Amino acid sequence: MVTTPRSIIDSVVRSVCGRDVEGLVPLAGGGMNETYRVELAGDGAVVVRIARQDVPWFVDEAYLMTQARAVGVPTAEVLGLEHLEHDGELLSFSIQEFLPGRSLDTLIAELSAAELERVVLDAAEILARVHSVVLDDQRGIRHELRLPEEREVARVAGIVGDTLSPAAAAVVERGADFLYREVTTRATPPVSLVHGDFCPKNLLIHDGSVAGFIDWEFAGRTAPSYDFAQWELDAGDVLHDRLDLVRRGYARVADPESAEAGWTPAFAIDWALEKLGWRNPASPAQVRRCLDVIARYTGA
Known part of the structure; x- marks a missing residue:
């Protein structure tokens, strides 16, 4: 840089x-x-x-x-x-x-299971407050679900197939089919302020408490489920399968089911397909996570 x-x-x-x-x-x-x-x-x-x-x-x-x-x-x-x-x-x-603290992703190995759970619950409660903001203008990025394009899906499937296996390429194609059905058959999801990059690296922890949400560059207007999907893809090995903690903490302030409105799978698959198609290739761990999420939501 x-x-x-x-x-x-x-x-x-x-x-x-x-x-x-x-x-x-x-x-x-x-x-x-x-x-x-x-x-x-x-x-x-x-x-x-x-x-x-x-x-x-x-x-x-x-x-x-x-x-x-x-x-x-x-x-x-x-x-x-x-x-x-x-x-x-x-x-x-x-x-x-300047906000004191360390990002949660650097602390995970140092926290007990109980401490880590408490911090994630608290962060999710704060996330619900983010989503409570009603914007009356067009500030920030509008994160819209993209209709999969046949050429791009073929490109991404080819990359994954060459890197891993034909079976992995088939997972990509099923994900694209799922996303296409969601976008073309369901009503538009609810819209609120979203952080846009909700994951441990952007949560500052100080004296055992959440001291800051940082890096708002991708904040904007879209469905709250966008932030839930970001966690699933980007929270890391220890936490990305703990969306249950996010929902539990969120429920202290608002109903997570109403907030997600069933759109988390679509946003997660959309983000996974984007990452798999990056011109600068995603890491092997990111590729595996993307495929795991797509496979789980599509029954592959």
Whole structure:
């Protein structure tokens, strides 16, 4: 990844925070962006995220984070947004409050089964609060179920068949058939705010509690079942089969069955097919998980 010159970062942070930068530490994750913890002169720290896009970035993300925070979702305050040109590129900066903690995916091996269950239940309760936000505009990404295209399905099936087996390719085709039936025969699912990347890597844990939902770049409007499906595909070996915990925690605030409205299988298969077709191939573990989810929902 191209990195932004330190002098530019220093200048933007000084403009937003009114203080000099004493230290800069790259943070893991951050999706497609550069992400840093910035130590400020005197005391304190902020998080700086930098995107390279053709249009100003992070604007919708900041708005949706504010809406979520208003209903009790622990998420960072966005202190400022800056956009500037550098070497022919538009750089977008989001300067955010620093939230203490470690992401849940780095803690799983250190937590007891009871501790892990409690944290997931709490996170799911917070997820229900995210879904309670009713948006009155078109901010954020609209995650719509895609009608499978024959050429793309054949391409993905070919990749999986060459990598694994003809039987695995057949699972892909059954998944596409299932998704096609869901999209063409069922009424449009309910819509709410979704986090867009609900999984352990984006849950900050501090002193045993959920201290933050981070990385709202993919937040937007779609069915709540989108977030349930993300968990199934991306929660990792220990947790991706524990959607029961997510539903139990969610039920503290809202009815998970009504929220999902039977759409989780379709969103899970849609996301699995997308991952299987990535131009930069998914990891073997991701491929296996995608096929497992498709097979389970289609009876393959």
